[in-house]
Amino acid sequence: MSIASSWRKAGTVGLLVGMLVGGLGGVYLEQQAPEWVPILGSSSHGQLNQAQLNQTLSILRAHYYDPTFDYSALTQSSLKGLVNGLGDPHSEYLSPAEYQSEQKGLAGTYTGIGVYLDFNGNLPLIVGTLAGSPARKAGIEAQDLIAKIDGKSAQGIKAQEATAEIEGPSGTPVSLTIQRGDQTLSIKVVRGQVELPEVASTKLPNGIFYIRIYTYADTTTAQFDDQLKAGLPGSKAVVLDLRENLGGLVASAAAVISQFVASGEIFETHERGGVVDKTSAAGSPLAPTIPMVVLVNADTASAAEITSGALRIRRHVELVGATTYGKGTVQEDFQVTGGADVHLTIAKWFFSDGTAIDGKGLVPDVPVALNSPTDMFDVTNVPAGYANDTQLNRALGILAGITS
Numbered sequence: 001m002s003i004a005s006s007w008r009k010a011g012t013v014g015l016l017v018g019m020l021v022g023g024l025g026g027v028y029l030e031q032q033a034p035e036w037v038p039i040l041g042s043s044s045h046g047q048l049n050q051a052q053l054n055q056t057l058s059i060l061r062a063h064y065y066d067p068t069f070d071y072s073a074l075t076q077s078s079l080k081g082l083v084n085g086l087g088d089p090h091s092e093y094l095s096p097a098e099y100q101s102e103q104k105g106l107a108g109t110y111t112g113i114g115v116y117l118d119f120n121g122n123l124p125l126i127v128g129t130l131a132g133s134p135a136r137k138a139g140i141e142a143q144d145l146i147a148k149i150d151g152k153s154a155q156g157i158k159a160q161e162a163t164a165e166i167e168g169p170s171g172t173p174v175s176l177t178i179q180r181g182d183q184t185l186s187i188k189v190v191r192g193q194v195e196l197p198e199v200a201s202t203k204l205p206n207g208i209f210y211i212r213i214y215t216y217a218d219t220t221t222a223q224f225d226d227q228l229k230a231g232l233p234g235s236k237a238v239v240l241d242l243r244e245n246l247g248g249l250v251a252s253a254a255a256v257i258s259q260f261v262a263s264g265e266i267f268e269t270h271e272r273g274g275v276v277d278k279t280s281a282a283g284s285p286l287a288p289t290i291p292m293v294v295l296v297n298a299d300t301a302s303a304a305e306i307t308s309g310a311l312r313i314r315r316h317v318e319l320v321g322a323t324t325y326g327k328g329t330v331q332e333d334f335q336v337t338g339g340a341d342v343h344l345t346i347a348k349w350f351f352s353d354g355t356a357i358d359g360k361g362l363v364p365d366v367p368v369a370l371n372s373p374t375d376m377f378d379v380t381n382v383p384a385g386y387a388n389d390t391q392l393n394r395a396l397g398i399l400a401g402i403t404s
Helices: 050-063 071-085 096-107 133-136 159-166 218-230 250-258 303-316 378-385 389-404
Strands: 013-016 092-094 109-112 115-118 125-127 146-147 173-180 183-190 190-195 197-204 208-213 237-241 263-273 276-280 291-294 316-322 329-336 340-351
Touching: 071 092, 071 340, 092 096, 092 109, 096 159, 096 250, 096 340, 125 133, 133 183, 146 159, 159 190, 197 218, 197 378, 208 218, 208 316, 208 389, 218 250, 237 389, 250 303, 263 303, 276 303, 303 340, 340 389
Parallel strands: 208 237, 237 291, 291 316
Antiparallel strands: 013 115, 092 340, 109 190, 115 125, 146 173, 173 183, 197 208, 263 276, 263 340, 329 340
16 A cells, blocks of 8 residues: 555553554554645535634634733644544644654654553553663552653543653653552653564463564564564464554554465455555465464554454454454544644555454454453563463463364
């Protein structure tokens, strides 16, 4: 595909490493944009009421008590509101700073503190920290709640707001007020360069090769291919872990699928005007027949859902875990003068059998609950083990029955 499309979830979980955040976070497919975008236009559905916009601005100019208000802030908030008016959770206007922050995600290295966040509650919940990150060094722990950021309440904060508050130049501090059980702690974290693992793997007992994909970014394909080649010799089966994978570059997802599927359609997109674009496996897979299980959860989204569903349809691979997020749309980037960006839904995607998951997600073949996010196996800290990871242990049990 030649469009600048985004295949990631907009919503609940984020990675504050610089930061890449769920609604957030994002990576894009083949960055490019149209040469121009009309500011206002008309169609059979009507047009923006320029007179009302001008009248409202005139009222502000004439009557607001402080005549020195920030026109730049008014512009940014107006543009955000314009796109939000579509009612599409995956279309958004990004300010120049927000867009630059998202672009850093493609490189895999960030300036920030290195924590995974869940924004489902009133306060951001830390569900994990990256190995060697400033947050882990400062004593931040999984299950900590962020109550304040530099003294400002974090109650109800959105992913992009958290990005703006927590990220900053390397070597500068950010003060976090943490709620840990019945304790309230003040922890200062010095921001630094954080390298996000895109792929990590290890050999588990009984010939099981475990490989986790955290995101589909620029170097994911190369990392995955290298680790798969190294891990397959002597392995009887594969566990592919796509939990907490918010999506990313669909080309990377297609490349991963193509290592397990020899040929045929993987998915297709339906665009405006009835245009259908089909994507097929690339051929020459490294592991077309090896037994495997895919781990998924509620934060498995977009390109990660393509991978999961395509492997189930084409290889009859079982999905273990929880129902996935259900993002079945494609977004394109339209850059705006001054460095901003409109991230706009331009298509829906479907599996090769015609099914769609938008708003529904993939229901796992083997539903297994995880008691706590902290029970999830951390492949970057193998010695900690996976005794409490009920989903992984169920997958291992399934594979044991196949390979024994």
